[in-house]
Amino acid sequence: DTAVSQTPKYLVTQMGNDKSIKCEQNLGHDTMYWYKQDSKKFLKIMFSYNNKELIINETVPNRFSPKSPDKAHLNLHINSLELGDSAVYFCASSLGVPMEEKLFFGSGTQLSVL
Amino acid sequence: AQTVTQSQPEMSVQEAETVTLSCTYDTSESDYYLFWYKQPPSRQMILVIRQEAYKQQNATENRFSVNFQKAAKSFSLKISDSQLGDAAMYFCAYRSPLYTGTASKLTFGTGTRLQVTL
Numbered sequence: 001d002t003a004v005s006q007t008p009k010y011l012v013t014q015m016g017n018d019k020s021i022k023c024e025q026n027l028g029h030d031t032m033y034w035y036k037q038d039s040k041k042f043l044k045i046m047f048s049y050n051n052k053e054l055i056i057n058e059t060v061p062n063r064f065s066p067k068s069p070d071k072a073h074l075n076l077h078i079n080s081l082e083l084g085d086s087a088v089y090f091c092a093s094s095l096g097v098p099m100e101e102k103l104f105f106g107s108g109t110q111l112s113v114l
Numbered sequence: 115a116q117t118v119t120q121s122q123p124e125m126s127v128q129e130a131e132t133v134t135l136s137c138t139y140d141t142s143e144s145d146y147y148l149f150w151y152k153q154p155p156s157r158q159m160i161l162v163i164r165q166e167a168y169k170q171q172n173a174t175e176n177r178f179s180v181n182f183q184k185a186a187k188s189f190s191l192k193i194s195d196s197q198l199g200d201a202a203m204y205f206c207a208y209r210s211p212l213y214t215g216t217a218s219k220l221t222f223g224t225g226t227r228l229q230v231t232l
Contacts, residue, residue, distance in 0.1 A: 031217045043205065045221075048217040056219055101147050101149075
């Protein structure tokens with residue numbers, strides 16, 4: 001069973017469209033994340049939720065809205081897509097407790113905005 | 115803000131040889147975690163090794179070991195007996211003590227692409 005699964009793996013869309021990426025973890029973790037990896041492979045955190053509560057919100061355009069319906073799911077909705085949004089988006093999860101800092105990553109969603 | 119620097123965009127090593135990947139970081143915090151992640155062509159991010167800053171002993175995981183120099187803010191990864199499957203992007207990452215108990219905010223370096231040759 002996949003520990004952190006995100007769908008779709010690939011997403012090709014036109015500028016101006018709205019799209020969503022879904023993420024689910026079956027590890028029983030309390031904390032989930034979205035990271036963005038740009039074309040130069042640079043990884044940067046976007047958001048983190050702990051038990052459905054927003055904990056980390058980096059400087060991300062308002063067009064990006066995460067939603068956590070329960071602690072096993074963290075979806076990412078993007079409005080009015082722009083060319084610069086093209087990247088690989090990784091979902092991740094962790095236990096969220098001290099001394100257990102290991103992040104488990106999904107396999108990524110490659111978003112291409114044309 | 116913390117920064118993580120990987121000064122080697124690419125490295126190459128022959129199979130069965132040893133290679134060291136460099137990482138330096140900048141922080142004013144005293145208690146933190148450091149990680150090395152591997153990203154093969156499959157895109158999956160895989161944790162290779164981690165180091166708690168309060169531990170002086172260098173972490174080891176089978177063929178992977180680190181040289182952690184806290185005063186110098188250096189955290190290099192040594193891969194011994196390199197194998198073809200070690201070919202990947204390697205990312206150094208810093209975890210701030212902020213959000214402890216709720217979340218792990220990782221700051222990543224720009225990565226080092228490791229090639230393994232026969």
